Amino acid sequence: MKELLKKFEDKTPEIVFNWKDSETEAEGWTVINSLRGGASGGGTRMRKGLDMNEVLSLAKTMEVKFSVSGPAIGGAKSGINFDPNDPRKKGVLQRWYKAVSPLLKSYYGTGGDLNVDEIHEVIPFTEECGVWHPQEGVFNGHFKPTEADKINRIGQLRQGVIKVIENPKFSPDVLRKYTVADMITGYGVAEAVRHYYHIYGGDVQGKKAIVQGFGNVGSAAAFYLAEMGAKIVGIIDREGGIINEEGYTFDEIKKLFLNKDGNKLVAQNMISFEEINQKIWTLGADIFAPCAASRLVTKDQIDNLISHGLEVISCGANVPFADKEIFFGSIMEETDSKVSLIPDFISNCGMARVFAYFMEAKVQMTDEAIFYDISETIKKALEKAHNLHADKKNISATAFEIALKQLV
Numbered sequence: 001m002k003e004l005l006k007k008f009e010d011k012t013p014e015i016v017f018n019w020k021d022s023e024t025e026a027e028g029w030t031v032i033n034s035l036r037g038g039a040s041g042g043g044t045r046m047r048k049g050l051d052m053n054e055v056l057s058l059a060k061t062m063e064v065k066f067s068v069s070g071p072a073i074g075g076a077k078s079g080i081n082f083d084p085n086d087p088r089k090k091g092v093l094q095r096w097y098k099a100v101s102p103l104l105k106s107y108y109g110t111g112g113d114l115n116v117d118e119i120h121e122v123i124p125f126t127e128e129c130g131v132w133h134p135q136e137g138v139f140n141g142h143f144k145p146t147e148a149d150k151i152n153r154i155g156q157l158r159q160g161v162i163k164v165i166e167n168p169k170f171s172p173d174v175l176r177k178y179t180v181a182d183m184i185t186g187y188g189v190a191e192a193v194r195h196y197y198h199i200y201g202g203d204v205q206g207k208k209a210i211v212q213g214f215g216n217v218g219s220a221a222a223f224y225l226a227e228m229g230a231k232i233v234g235i236i237d238r239e240g241g242i243i244n245e246e247g248y249t250f251d252e253i254k255k256l257f258l259n260k261d262g263n264k265l266v267a268q269n270m271i272s273f274e275e276i277n278q279k280i281w282t283l284g285a286d287i288f289a290p291c292a293a294s295r296l297v298t299k300d301q302i303d304n305l306i307s308h309g310l311e312v313i314s315c316g317a318n319v320p321f322a323d324k325e326i327f328f329g330s331i332m333e334e335t336d337s338k339v340s341l342i343p344d345f346i347s348n349c350g351m352a353r354v355f356a357y358f359m360e361a362k363v364q365m366t367d368e369a370i371f372y373d374i375s376e377t378i379k380k381a382l383e384k385a386h387n388l389h390a391d392k393k394n395i396s397a398t399a400f401e402i403a404l405k406q407l408v
Contacts, residue, residue, distance in 0.1 A: 001397050002328075004404040009326050013056060014074070019099050026082035026092045030100055031059040034074035035107055036407070039141030041066065041355070042077035043113030044122060046084045046093075054294075055079035057326040061318050062352070064327075065345040067403040068381045069353040073142050076108055084115035094125050101129035107141035110134045111351065114293070118181050119162055133157055135355055143359065157358040160365060167367040172223055172257045180354060180370055186220020188350030188374050189289055189316040192342045194228055195379045196312050199386050200340065205229035207311070208247060210285040212236050213292030215263035217316040217348065219256070221289045226253040230287060234280045237265035238292070241276035243283060284308040291316030298322050299331045306338055315344035328400065336396040343396040345403065346381045353377050 015032035029052045032040045042062040055077045063075025078100065082092055093116070097104075104110065104126060111134055112118030118134075126134045133154045139145060145153060163180045165171040170187070171178045197204050209230045211222045214237045222232050231247025235256070242248075242265070248256070259266045271279075281304035288305055290297050290313065297320045313335065323329020335341050357363055357373050364370075385398045 001401040001404065004408050005328055005400060007408050008404055009060065013059060016052070017100065017103065018052070019096060021082075021092055021095055023095070024082065024086075024088050024092055026080055026096075028078065028080040028096050028100075029055045030076060030078045030103060030108065031055045032074060032076040032103075032108060033059040033063050035141065036063070036074035037072045037142045038144070039107045039109065039138045040074035040076035041109040041135070041138055041352070042075055043111040044078040044080070044096075044116045045113035046080040046082055046089070046115045048081065048083040050079045050081045052079075058318060060326055061345065063407060064400070064403045065349050065352050067406045068346055069349040069377060070356040071138065071142055071359060073138060076110075077113075078110055090121075093121055094128065097122075097125045097131075098129050101126070101131055104129075104131045104134065104137050105140065107137045109136070109138035109355070111355065112181070119179070123158075135359065138355075138359065149361070153359055153361070156363065156365070157355065160358040160370065161354060163365065163367075163370070165367050170367050170371055172254050176258070180367075181351065182216060183220045184350040184354050184371070184374060185348050186217045186222075186291070186316065186350075187224050187371060188353075188378055189217065189221040189291065189314050189347050190224030190228065191375045192314045192347035192378050192382070193225065193230070193287055193289075193312060195375070195382050196314070196340060196342060199379075199382050200390075200392050202311075204287075206231065207286040208233045208284065209287035209289065210234045210236070210280060210283065210305070212288070212290045212296070213238075213317065214256075214260060214265035215291070218289065218291030219260055219265075221291055221314075221316055222253050223257050225287070225289070226250040233285055234276070234283050235265060236273075236276050236280050238273065239264065240270040240273050241265065241280065242267045242270060243276065243279060245283065281305055282308055286311045288313045289316055290320035292320075293317060294319045295322050296320060297331070299334070302331060302335050306335075310339050312340040312342065314342045314347045316348050318344050318348065320344065328397070332396065336394055338393065340392045341396045342382070343399050346378055346399060349377065349381075350374050
């Protein structure tokens with residue numbers, strides 16, 4: 001696996017597109033790791049301090065993710081070094097998408113990512129540039145459909161991603177009109193835990209869980225884990241967090257979800273970030289779902305979680321460990337050898353799989369069909385790893401081996 005990984009990491013990306021904004025200090029990159037299957041895909045993120053190496057590592061991560069979620073295309077990513085809270089953000093994104101639109105028409109598909117919203121920014125701004133849909137390049141480069149078929153599939157994709165969830169099993173409040181895009185990644189993170197216990201032995205019911213981050217992914221993961229009967233004992237967010245050693249009830253977690261301020265946790269008994277960061281890692285939990293930014297989880301935090309009974313980690317964040325390496329750094333490798341670590345490209349493949357699902361010729365557009373498809377995709381990936389090595393440890397190493405054999 002290590003040899004395959006080194007070969008994959010060392011491969012130079014096929015295309016690197018670099019852009020400098022004419023009106024602000026913003027700089028952006030699209031890195032296309034490969035045009036496997038004639039196309040590539042990966043979302044657009046924005047943050048101050050982002051550099052090309054971050055975009056490159058995420059592009060390679062996307063290629064591994066597509067080996068699970070489909071379609072069989074190359075990995076890519078776009079990133080803009082700019083403060084997302086700057087009032088000039090809209091203009092920066094509009095000029096960015098205009099510059100990158102030839103790629104989006106030909107062989108590159110994008111979507112929302114960190115600080116860039118799929119529905120309110122990516123779709124309208126790419127439409128302004130004459131791109132039918134942010135995934136049009138994947139249709140043209142990979143699927144090569146007839147014009148009529150392309151129109152049908154793009155219509156399916158447009159409808160599907162912004163589809164309002166009607167089934168209360170999948171939505172915290174049907175009246176608030178949460179969409180598939182709002183909930184699907186966190187759903188996958190929770191389903192990965194459920195399937196893990198089913199395949200490797202055990203039951204999620206009654207297990208204690210800690211969630212890191214309460215944005216789209218973390219809040220949805222907490223909601224679905226609580227719905228399954230897991231006890232959420234702690235949530236750590238950017239500005240603070242909450243602890244309940246007995247575990248919050250499903251109704252309490254649902255209320256926290258509905259009360260969040262954008263991507264921020266809001267709770268009456270919030271404790272400061274400094275205090276929760278000291279307490280939460282030694283609280284004692286069976287399940288850990290890191291769903292905040294990349295490269296935050298330290299070796300000390302993991303060591304503490306493991307020594308207090310941790311069984312499984314389901315990654316909501318891409319590359320959650322504070323490693324320098326693109327994929328399999330020392331913290332991740334050591335964690336994988338000690339507990340069950342479900343890698344990000346399986347547990348958080350929900351949105352990538354949604355895109356792949358709606359790109360197929362004709363699919364069911366019901367909540368049940370969409371969510372079941374994600375669940376089955378994650379289940380099959382975990383079953384493949386289990387069939388190769390049934391041990392509860394080294395799940396990530398095994399999953400990487402399966403993925404990289406398809407890519408290298």
